C-alpha cells in the first residue's frame with residue numbers, strides 16, 4: 001500500500017514527497033516483495049489463450065493437411081512419451097463447451113490460432129481452400145461474438161503446412177513470405193469482418209531457435225549458427241508484408257489492428273555494480289525480444305547483435321556475418337509495422353558475462369551472446385524445468401519495452417505457470433500465487449506509464465506442450481486426457497482469476513486473501529469429481545485383461 005500522508009503544516013514536505021512518489025511510481029522498484037492494491041484502467045481487457053495444434057486435435061479430419069508438428073510428433077523419440085497432438089483436447093469438436101468456460105470466467109477476449117493447413121492443406125492458396133476448415137473458425141468466431149467475447153487471432157502458432165517444409169525448406173526459404181501473405185490475406189478476407197485483432201506470429205524466437213537451431217521443435221533442424229538467424233529474417237519480412245497487406249487492402253474497411261506476439265524472458269545482471277554483467281544482461285534481452293522488436297520498431301537488428309555476430313563471424317573466417325542484413329528499402333518497409341505489440345512472458349534469468357570460444361564448429365545462437373544464465377534456487381518452479389516464478393522481472397521487461405520502442409500499445413499475449421502431469425491437484429495454490437504476483441507487477445508497470453491494454457492468461461486448458469507432450473499442464477482448466485471425452489475441470493485458479501477480472505484488479509488485502517481462501521475451498525468439490533472419474537477410468541483400464549478370455553470363448 002502507498003504510505004498515507006497525514007496532513008499538517010509540518011508534514012508539507014512529506015506530502016510533497018508522497019505525491020511525487022505516486023507520480024513516478026518508483027517507490028517499489030527495488031522492493032521485490034511489496035504488493036500494490038489498486039485497479040486497472042477502465043476498459044482493460046482480460047483474456048485467456050490457446051493455440052490450434054496444442055488443443056484442436058482432429059489432425060487428419062475434414063480435409064485438413066499435415067503440419068510440420070503432425071509429422072514431427074509422429075517420429076519416435078521427439079516428444080516425451082512419444083505423445084502427439086492427434087486428439088489433444090478435442091477442441092475442434094468442443095467449440096460450444098469451451099466458449100462456455102470462457103463465459104464462466106467472464107473474459108473480455110479469447111486468443112486462439114488458426115491452423116494454416118486446416119485452411120490450406122498444402123499451404124498454397126492456389127492449390128485448394130478447405131471450406132470445412134473455414135467453417136470451423138467461422139463457428140468459433142461467431143460463437144465468441146454472440147457471447148460478447150472479442151477474438152484475438154494468431155495466424156501462425158508454429159504449425160507450418162508440411163508441404164511447404166518439404167518443398168522449400170520452410171522458414172529457411174524466402175518463398176514463405178508470399179505463401180504466408182496469401183494465407184493471411186485469405187483470413188482477412190473471410191474473417192476480417194468480425195476479427196479486429198490479428199497477431200501475425202506467435203513467439204518467432206521459438207520457431208527460429210528451437211525449430212531451426214537446436215531442433216527440439218518441428219521441423220527439427222539443427223542448423224547451428226545460421227538456421228535461426230535465417231528463419232527469423234524471413235519471419236520478420238513475412239510479418240511486415242502481412243501488415244502492409246492489411247494496411248493497404250483491408251484496414252479502411254475492417255478497421256482492425258495487426259501486431260506480433262514476441263516472447264521474452266527478463267535478464268537481470270548478477271552483479272548490478274559490474275558493467276560487464278549489466279551489458280551481458282542487456283545483450284540477453286536484445287538477442288531475445290530485441291531480435292524481432294528492434295527491426296519492427298526501428299528498422300534493423302539491435303546493434304549489439306550485429307556487432308557480436310559480425311565479430312564472431314570474422315573470427316571464424318567467414319566473409320560475411322551469419323546475421324543476414326536488410327537493404328535500406330527493406331528497413332523502411334519493416335519499420336513501424338506493428339499496431340500493437342503482443343508480449344509473452346513467463347520467467348527471468350540472472351545473467352553474467354562469459355566469453356565463449358568462437359571456433360566455426362561451436363558457432364551457435366547461444367554462444368554468440370557471450371553470457372551465462374543463472375537462477376536463484378529460492379525461486380519457485382512448480383512445473384516446467386525452465387519456468388521459475390520471478391514476478392518483478394515482468395515489470396522490468398514491460399518497462400524495457402516502453403523505453404526501447406516508444407511506449408507502444410501492448411497486449412500481454414501469454415503469461416502463466418505449469419505443473420507436472422502427475423499432479424491431479426485442482427487446488428493450485430501455486431498458480432494463484434503466480435497470477436496474483438505477475439498481474440500485480442503488470443499493474444505496477446501500468447502505473448509506471450507502460451501502455452498495457454490487455455492481459456491473456458496462458459492457458460485456458462491443459463494441452464499438448466510441444467516436445468514436453470502432456471507432461472506439463474498450463475491450464476486454468478484441468479483436462480483429463482485419459483478419458484476419450486477429454487472432460488474439463490476448473491482448477492482453483494479459475495475462481496481467483498475470475499475475481500481479479502470482476503474487480504478489475506486488487507481492491508484491498510482482506511478481500512484478496514478472502515478470494516484465495518474461497519478459491520481453494522471450492523476446488524475441493526472439483527477434486528472429488530476428478531478423483532471419482534479417475535477411479536472409474538482405472539476400473540475401465542483393467543477391462544482389457546478380461547476381454548481376450550471372452551474372445552477365445
Ligand code: NOJ
Nearest residue numbers: 051202203344414465474
Ligand atoms: C510459449 C508458447 O507460445 C506456448 O505455445 C507454450 O504453451 C508456452 N510458451 C509455454 O511453454
